[in-house]
Structures are given as C-alpha cells and as structure tokens.
Amino acid sequence: MQDVIQWLKDNGNLKVIDKPLDVELEIPHVAYIEVKKEDSRPILFTKPVNKAKGIEYEMPVLMNIFANKEITEKIFGKHPDNVAEGIEELLKLKPPKTFKAKLAMIPKLFSLKNVFPKRLKFKGECQEVIIPKEEVDLDRLPILKTWEEDGGPFITMGQVYTQSLDGQMQNLGMYRLQQYDKNRLGMHWQIHKDASHFFDQYQKAGKKMPVTVAIGGDPLYIWCGQAPMPHGMFEMLLYGFVRNKNAQLVKSISNNIYIPRDVDIVIEGFVDPEKMEIEGPFGDHTGYYTLKEPFPVMEVETVTMKKEPVFAATVVGKPPLEDKYMGWATERVFLPMLKPMAPDLIDYNMPENGVFHNLILAKMKVMYKGHAQQFMHAFWGVGQMSFVKHALFVGENAPELEEAEALTEHILNRLSKDKILITQGIVDHLDHSSSEQFVGGKLGVDATGYEVEEGIGELLSDEILLATIQEIDASVVGLKQYMTHTKNPVCVIAVKKERSQQKLMKKLRVLKAHIRVLVVIDEANNDLNDPYMLIWRVVNNIDAQRDVKLKSIIAIDATNKSEVDGFMREWPGDTFCTKEVLDSLQEKGLIDIDEAFIKKFGLLPF
The missing domain is CATH 2.30.110.10 (Electron Transport, Fmn-binding Protein; Chain A)
Structure with missing residues (x-):
C-alpha cells in the first residue's frame, strides 16, 4: 500500500x-x-x-x-x-x-x-x-x-x-x-x-x-x-x-x-x-x-x-459513519481478549447506532444463576468496556447478534424487571447525559433464560392508546408501538416537553394492562417511525439511575434534560448539516438526496 x-x-x-x-x-x-x-x-x-x-x-x-x-x-x-x-x-x-x-x-x-x-x-x-x-x-x-x-x-x-x-x-x-x-x-x-x-x-x-x-x-x-x-x-x-x-x-x-x-x-x-x-x-x-x-x-x-x-480525514456525527466499519473490525479482533475475563462469552456486538460505548449485545453460555450479572460486572470493570452504559445478554440459543429484529423479539420475550440491573460506574468523556461528568448510571439486562409467562393484558391500537394517554396528559402528541406480538411490546410516545417526565411516567402506570415498556422522547427532531435513530437517541440520552423506572411498567425518559429535570450541566445540541450547503451541493450534482433521506438520518432539524 x-x-x-x-x-x-x-x-x-x-x-x-x-x-x-x-x-x-x-x-x-x-x-x-x-x-x-x-x-x-x-x-x-x-x-x-x-x-x-x-x-x-x-x-x-x-x-x-x-x-x-x-x-x-x-x-x-x-x-x-x-x-x-x-x-x-x-x-x-x-x-x-x-x-x-x-x-x-x-x-x-x-x-x-x-x-x-x-x-x-x-x-x-x-x-x-x-x-x-x-x-x-x-x-x-x-x-x-x-x-x-x-x-x-x-x-x-x-x-x-x-x-x-x-x-x-x-x-x-x-x-x-x-x-x-x-x-x-x-x-x-x-x-x-x-x-x-x-x-x-x-x-x-x-x-x-x-x-x-x-x-x-x-x-x-x-x-x-x-x-x-x-x-x-x-x-x-x-x-x-x-x-x-x-x-x-x-x-x-x-x-x-x-x-x-x-x-x-x-x-x-x-x-x-x-x-x-x-x-x-x-x-x-x-x-x-x-x-x-x-x-x-x-x-x-x-x-x-x-x-x-x-x-x-474522517467525518463524524450521527450514525451510520465510517467508524461503523472500523468498529466492526475492532469488535471481531478483540473478542479473544474478552474471553479470558468472561470465558463463557460466545460473541458480542456493539451496534453503530449505540455509538459503541452506549450499547453492547452479548451472547453467552449460561452455567449458573446470576452468570449474566457476573458478566455485566466483568464488562464494566475492564479497559474500554468499562465505558459501556447499557449491556444486554442473551443465551447461546438466541439469534445471531446482528439479526436485529429477531434478536429484539427474543429479548422482549424474556424481559423482566427482576432481571434488570441498574448500577453506577464510569462513563465516557463524551457522555452528556449523566448528571455528573465521568460518572453515571449503568443498565444490564439478563435475557438469557426462558420466555416470561406474563404478557401484555390488552393490546390497544396506536390510535386508541394515544387518545387514552392524551386524556391523562395533553403534552403527549404522538405514539408508536413496536413488537406488539411479543410479551413486552415497546410503546414510544413523543411529548412537547415543558416539565420533567417523571410525573408523566408515574401517571401512566395506571395503563399497565396496555403498556409493558414505555419510552418517552421529545417531539422535536425525532421520527416515531424510525427505530434505528430512536435507539440512537435513547441510549445517548439516558442515565439509567435517573431515567429508568421499574414500577408496574418499565418506563424510560429519553428526553433532552434541563433545569426542569434538575439537570444542571449544559445539554449539547445535535449535529445538523447546514441547509444552504446541502442545497448548493445538490445543485452542483455532488450529492443526490431527497427529503426522506434527510429525515431518516436526521440531517436537518424537524
């Protein structure tokens, strides 16, 4: 070369x-x-x-x-x-x-x-x-x-x-x-x-x-x-x-x-x-x-x-980026170096929309009760793995870790509040969501066992569920349910945020027969129909100790934080392209994108 x-x-x-x-x-x-x-x-x-x-x-x-x-x-x-x-x-x-x-x-x-x-x-x-x-x-x-x-x-x-x-x-x-x-x-x-x-x-x-x-x-x-x-x-x-x-x-x-x-x-x-x-x-x-x-x-x-x-040079911002492929190589090469401290680890994957240090998926051979929790602590205690905020573990019979939809279904069918571990540890220098720089919440999910017996009580349509929620709180302006065929469907709601969402999540516990996992996001700059970017937003925006509640339902506040949340650090803005530059490049024939592409990857505010 x-x-x-x-x-x-x-x-x-x-x-x-x-x-x-x-x-x-x-x-x-x-x-x-x-x-x-x-x-x-x-x-x-x-x-x-x-x-x-x-x-x-x-x-x-x-x-x-x-x-x-x-x-x-x-x-x-x-x-x-x-x-x-x-x-x-x-x-x-x-x-x-x-x-x-x-x-x-x-x-x-x-x-x-x-x-x-x-x-x-x-x-x-x-x-x-x-x-x-x-x-x-x-x-x-x-x-x-x-x-x-x-x-x-x-x-x-x-x-x-x-x-x-x-x-x-x-x-x-x-x-x-x-x-x-x-x-x-x-x-x-x-x-x-x-x-x-x-x-x-x-x-x-x-x-x-x-x-x-x-x-x-x-x-x-x-x-x-x-x-x-x-x-x-x-x-x-x-x-x-x-x-x-x-x-x-x-x-x-x-x-x-x-x-x-x-x-x-x-x-x-x-x-x-x-x-x-x-x-x-x-x-x-x-x-x-x-x-x-x-x-x-x-x-x-x-x-x-x-x-x-x-x-x-390289360009950074919202995923997917060049580091997707560099990270893929790193992930594969360093698997053997993880195995000595986690010998029953089969494979792991750090999805690029989890920006690597925000989300890890791992497959393991389960040998005894609490084995997955042991792995969580091992991961959070070694080298650069210690920066990982959210770790999800599945057993050896789970789908391949890159089969996103099948793996999500597998995890949701095994998700239980009793097998979610929330703790504290160091976070990456670039992390913006923790209340204190360098230290923040960690979340681990043990989805290695059998399917949970209890599923959702009564599944409502998006329209009916949205109307029901809006009767409780008018700040909710949109709703989308994912994986409704699983034991733990995910309900994502968009809000016009003017106050802390902790009270809203508490009020919505009355809907536990219809909601198993609730995720709250800001209406601005989020597309309820784009799960790839929703995952990016959620794992970036939460500190598990502050933003995840496990009473009645699993509720996650993934909104931007401010003084109304008691968050005293400065909350940074998204990376957005400059519209005039995109328009100029389009006119010169150097790029070819449409509104769907722009919205899909969050290139401009909406």
Whole structure:
C-alpha cells in the first residue's frame, strides 16, 4: 500500500471529485452523505479550497477510507475473524512437552518476530520535505471544519504518538486536534486514555511533553490508533501482527518519538503542561456536540511530509459513519481478549447506532444463576468496556447478534424487571447525559433464560392508546408501538416537553394492562417511525439511575434534560448539516438526496 490512492482505485471503487470544494462544511457534508449510503465509497477531493482564507491547497483530501466491510477486510488483507483466531491461538499457547511439539511451534514463534516495530536509523518518505519552526503554517494543510457550530477546523484522523516520561512506553491514539492558529493544536486526549496518563507524568515532573501527530500512510495505522489495546501496549504491535511484518519507524526530527516511515504528513511539537486552552465545541461521533472544555495545547516545532502528500480525514456525527466499519473490525479482533475475563462469552456486538460505548449485545453460555450479572460486572470493570452504559445478554440459543429484529423479539420475550440491573460506574468523556461528568448510571439486562409467562393484558391500537394517554396528559402528541406480538411490546410516545417526565411516567402506570415498556422522547427532531435513530437517541440520552423506572411498567425518559429535570450541566445540541450547503451541493450534482433521506438520518432539524 505504498500508493494508497492507486490501491483504493484498484480495490475500493474510489470516487474522485475534481471540482473545487471548501474544507469548511462542503467537503465534510459530501463525505457525510456518502458514508450513509448502502454502497458507500471512499472519496478523493482533488481541489480543496478555503474560501474564507483564500487558499487553494496543494494536496488532496482523502475521506471514507473505511467505506464498507469489503474494503475494510481488504485493508486488513484478511477477515478480522482470522486475525482474532491468531490472537486466540497465542493466548492459548502452552509450553511444548515433546520434541515434536517443539518443532511444530517453531513457525509460530518465528512469525512473532514480525510483531515488534523496527526502528530505522535513516529518514523516511514522510521526511522528504522538512519545514522548520519559523516556517510552520498549519494553514497549508486542508484541515476541515465539519459542523457549523464547531469551534474551528479539526484534524479528525490524526495518529497521535506519545511516550511515557521515562520513554519506556509508547502509545498511538486517534484524537481530534483543533487548529487554533498557524502553529498550535488543541490536544483532545480524554481523561481515561493513555496519552492523558502520560501527560499527567510530565505535568507532575514540570517538563514539556513531546508529541508527534502523523496523517495518512497505511490505513491500518489509523485503525490501530483507535484499537482498545491493554494499558502499556504499543498499538503498532497490533499492526505487525495483522500485517505479519514489522512496522518500520523513523525518529521525529525535533523529538525522540518514532512514527511510521510512510505516513504522508508529520506534525511534531511539545505540550507545555502549564498551558491549557478552551477546546471545542465539536460535533462528535455521538451525534452531539461535545462542549467547550480546557485541554492541553501542542506548540508545533516542525512539519515534515512526502513530496506529494495526501491529507486523510474522517467525518463524524450521527450514525451510520465510517467508524461503523472500523468498529466492526475492532469488535471481531478483540473478542479473544474478552474471553479470558468472561470465558463463557460466545460473541458480542456493539451496534453503530449505540455509538459503541452506549450499547453492547452479548451472547453467552449460561452455567449458573446470576452468570449474566457476573458478566455485566466483568464488562464494566475492564479497559474500554468499562465505558459501556447499557449491556444486554442473551443465551447461546438466541439469534445471531446482528439479526436485529429477531434478536429484539427474543429479548422482549424474556424481559423482566427482576432481571434488570441498574448500577453506577464510569462513563465516557463524551457522555452528556449523566448528571455528573465521568460518572453515571449503568443498565444490564439478563435475557438469557426462558420466555416470561406474563404478557401484555390488552393490546390497544396506536390510535386508541394515544387518545387514552392524551386524556391523562395533553403534552403527549404522538405514539408508536413496536413488537406488539411479543410479551413486552415497546410503546414510544413523543411529548412537547415543558416539565420533567417523571410525573408523566408515574401517571401512566395506571395503563399497565396496555403498556409493558414505555419510552418517552421529545417531539422535536425525532421520527416515531424510525427505530434505528430512536435507539440512537435513547441510549445517548439516558442515565439509567435517573431515567429508568421499574414500577408496574418499565418506563424510560429519553428526553433532552434541563433545569426542569434538575439537570444542571449544559445539554449539547445535535449535529445538523447546514441547509444552504446541502442545497448548493445538490445543485452542483455532488450529492443526490431527497427529503426522506434527510429525515431518516436526521440531517436537518424537524
């Protein structure tokens, strides 16, 4: 993959757009529309411009590299399940007892020599052009502004290389980087990540922290940057394992951090632990803006690049996104690493409309009473799994985890208030729904057993049930029932919210003969007929300890929270496209969408 563009043309059905397009909103909007199509393709924008700054960039912008499962598998060179099998073999490796067994092990051990990164003593292709500190100008890079309310342009596919204070541990992470000016970047490494832990070491020692950011190169570097490796393990080990060849690293020009020789662009610098600056807002992969918050600042020392670099970027917002396919690969590869702490785990799935850390589905072999609850605690106590807010467990006879409708039916037929666990734990830095940042409610559902005996008393039509509810509370303006053939139908109601919904949920307990599971959502920007986006909204918007009630019926308040709920944090807004930009792109023939597409994916407010 020395020439990624040519490789994508040959293997990924690369779409090339030669018309000049603005890095502010236009290019990101085109990529955002494309990745939501069933036949999504990678896109190369050959003529990026910045109209506001009057810049015509010399390098193209490459987006949607992981555009679908097929291209993701090609990037790996094998199915991710095959990578997982290799990892599982390693984890089960035992000392050979016979001479024949020792001989049989030699090929496996020999191949492991390719896992470890190789440090080269010469410069790499990424250092063909060296820009010294006095000439550094980040405006030369086509850094994107994705959303209208973003705090500025952001590097969205930066490979951030850091190392511990003693130099013994190196880390690769993928963090967004806000461009402040010509030579400063905001470092949004979240509090739970390794780079942030390294930063703490430098801060305590009162020393500047070296950081090197790489862009482009082998797309597998990008995937490794978001892989949830155990603490202290360098992600480039994973690269070597997948590729079965050493990652070749070269030393940065201005610090001692090593980066892959074949990346396109390298931004080197230092973070002063005494300097913080407000970063954000930024429309993130949750589909919400993350709010302004102080983060460390990287002062750029040097920029290096290939002679003809390509600027790689991704677009984030509401699902589905490119991370759907990156996450699919991660999910498959890391299954063997979960099994040692949950040995009877069969499979797991993190649906993209649960934005990964908000929802996990797991299939397990049940060995004893309380086994599923044990798994819940295990998941919530290990690594990045500890950020998962909602975990649903089914037994080995359940449908496949990606068979959404059949699996939902299976779960609802086994759903019981007695087998719902609500507790508290850490939540992701990006989570906006908990009353206190970093700590919030967790919900686990044990649907591993037999079908529940008791079902709904009397099923009413949507029209009759809505009229009945409106007699109780006129703020309810819409209703849709799902899975009415199951023991626990789901009733979703839309409200014009002016007060806390806790009282409404309490009043509706009188309808327990007609309602088993009640979900309350805001009328604004929610489509009662779109279950995909309703799941996205619900798992984003609830803190289980506050918003889930288990008396008489299972009731869930998935509305936006404010002071009327006793919620004192700022509640962020949705990521919405800019209508004028969509209209302009439509007129130019660069996108082809209709009102149904816009509403389906929540592109504009409604």
